[in-house]
Amino acid sequence: MNIPSNPKPAARSASRSHTKRGASPAAERPAASSDPTRDIAFDILRGVIENRRMLETTLLRSPEARAADTRDRAAAHRLAAAALRHLGTLTTALEPFLRKEPPEPVRAALLLGAAQLLYLETPPHAAVGTTVDLLRRRGLAPFAGLANAVLRRVATQGPAVLEGLDQERLDVPPWLWTSWKHLGPGVARVIARGLAHEAPLDISVRPDAEAPPEAERLPTGSWRLPAGTRVTTLPGFDEGAFWVQDAAAALPARLLAVQPGERVADLCAAPGGKTAQLANAGAVVTAIERDPARLERFKENIVRLKLDVTTICADATAWTPDAPLDAILLDAPCSATGTGRRHPDALWIKRPRDLEALTEGQDALLAAAFRMLKPGGRLVYAVCSLQKEEGPDRVAAALRIGFTADPFRPSELADIPEALTPEGWLRTHPGLWPELGGMDGFFAARFIRPA
Numbered sequence: 001m002n003i004p005s006n007p008k009p010a011a012r013s014a015s016r017s018h019t020k021r022g023a024s025p026a027a028e029r030p031a032a033s034s035d036p037t038r039d040i041a042f043d044i045l046r047g048v049i050e051n052r053r054m055l056e057t058t059l060l061r062s063p064e065a066r067a068a069d070t071r072d073r074a075a076a077h078r079l080a081a082a083a084l085r086h087l088g089t090l091t092t093a094l095e096p097f098l099r100k101e102p103p104e105p106v107r108a109a110l111l112l113g114a115a116q117l118l119y120l121e122t123p124p125h126a127a128v129g130t131t132v133d134l135l136r137r138r139g140l141a142p143f144a145g146l147a148n149a150v151l152r153r154v155a156t157q158g159p160a161v162l163e164g165l166d167q168e169r170l171d172v173p174p175w176l177w178t179s180w181k182h183l184g185p186g187v188a189r190v191i192a193r194g195l196a197h198e199a200p201l202d203i204s205v206r207p208d209a210e211a212p213p214e215a216e217r218l219p220t221g222s223w224r225l226p227a228g229t230r231v232t233t234l235p236g237f238d239e240g241a242f243w244v245q246d247a248a249a250a251l252p253a254r255l256l257a258v259q260p261g262e263r264v265a266d267l268c269a270a271p272g273g274k275t276a277q278l279a280n281a282g283a284v285v286t287a288i289e290r291d292p293a294r295l296e297r298f299k300e301n302i303v304r305l306k307l308d309v310t311t312i313c314a315d316a317t318a319w320t321p322d323a324p325l326d327a328i329l330l331d332a333p334c335s336a337t338g339t340g341r342r343h344p345d346a347l348w349i350k351r352p353r354d355l356e357a358l359t360e361g362q363d364a365l366l367a368a369a370f371r372m373l374k375p376g377g378r379l380v381y382a383v384c385s386l387q388k389e390e391g392p393d394r395v396a397a398a399l400r401i402g403f404t405a406d407p408f409r410p411s412e413l414a415d416i417p418e419a420l421t422p423e424g425w426l427r428t429h430p431g432l433w434p435e436l437g438g439m440d441g442f443f444a445a446r447f448i449r450p451a
């Protein structure tokens with residue numbers, strides 16, 4: 001597992017014993033009976049570190065998370081995400097204060113405590129006391145004294161320890177850092193800088209609707225609100241005036257340049273941001289999605305946005321349209337390494353060997369898209385990945401299938417010229433637009449099925 005493991009045995013020790021000998025009042029007082037935020041964050045973090053389970057999966061499946069109120073769930077998400085965003089740094093920062101490796105669950109509790117102290121500005125007494133309580137509630141009382149002593153030292157000495165660390169480097173799994181060399185010299189560090197911050201909330205607004213007054217317009221036409229904004233509370237949400245879509249995610253569908261009345265398929269459609277763009281541009285859209293639960297979410301979005309779209313629950317590699325199509329958007333399932341700002345867990349869960357199965361699936365979808373298009377029909381292939389295997393290497397695969405390349409022109413990306421590669425592909429990453437709050441990492445390329 002490339003999740004940082006084990007602090008090496010360190011010379012200095014905060015606590016010689018795992019008992020509460022010498023512990024402060026925080027370690028001695030009775031545990032609070034409930035703290036849903038930290039309980040859920042603890043489960044999420046353990047799910048990622050110990051079981052490679054996505055953060056969202058724990059949130060969806062855990063009975064405790066489902067029963068919690070929205071604010072507790074959101075706070076738990078934020079806390080676990082902060083620990084995961086800085087997982088490498090926090091692991092290293094804890095090292096000098098640990099004499100030996102604690103059991104995994106205790107390490108998870110310490111990481112949450114340290115994240116609160118070093119990144120979330122939680123007052124030290126609260127971060128330390130709630131971690132001690134958490135351990136007690138979870139049957140780990142023998143480690144309460146250790147947690148108390150370690151976190152009290154992190155509170156006082158941790159900021160100085162952080163100053164000596166290369167946080168950008170530590171917070172990206174080493175294999176990913178190395179793999180991003182294909183993006184150019186120094187780009188891995190620029191990306192890491194972008195990944196250090198929580199993503200803002202971006203929305204795409206229906207052409208005939210107004211953006212919420214508090215949103216800021218971005219150069220590409222998306223609208224941006226501060227990180228942590230709850231989209232459902234914004235004016236216009238219930239009326240379907242807009243949908244959630246990162247500024248970079250809005251670019252591939254735009255580059256398909258659909259014309260009113262064209263017959264278009266969106267082959268991997270849920271939750272529906274790109275379908276909404278195609279339908280709003282006047283295309284006659286068929287949306288294919290193989291996951292029934294995700295298709296339900298897609299349908300809710302399309303109904304809220306009052307769009308007319310044909311939806312089909314199917315594996316796109318086995319689906320055939322009634323007649324050849326004018327255009328296809330293939331937003332293929334991928335490693336999602338471009339979405340690390342929103343999903344810091346994804347960076348730590350993915351392994352290099354996962355890319356093989358993903359690229360096989362992408363090639364199967366490319367071949368299926370080729371069969372569905374009319375001669376002269378066009379395809380935009382997109383992935384929210386920063387990996388060469390899922391981007392440039394798939395262009396080579398598409399050409400082998402029989403597509404010809406149709407490079408994007410500078411005029412099509414005039415509002416974001418830095419995203420156009422010399423080959424005529426789209427490439428964004430979290431280090432772009434640093435002054436505006438960054439964007440997700442996307443790759444896209446356009447092809448024609450020759451006549």
Ligand SMILES: C[S@@+](CC[C@H](N)C(=O)[O-])C[C@H]1O[C@@H](n2cnc3c(N)ncnc32)[C@H](O)[C@@H]1O
Pocket residue numbers: 267268269270271272273274275288289290291294314315316317331332333334365
């Ligand atoms: C990257 S997401 C698509 C995001 C979507 N285009 C949007 O903009 O909202 C990929 C989606 O493709 C679906 N999917 C994966 N493989 C598929 C296949 N073979 N056929 C149809 N859908 C598939 C996944 O369930 C997932 O919902």
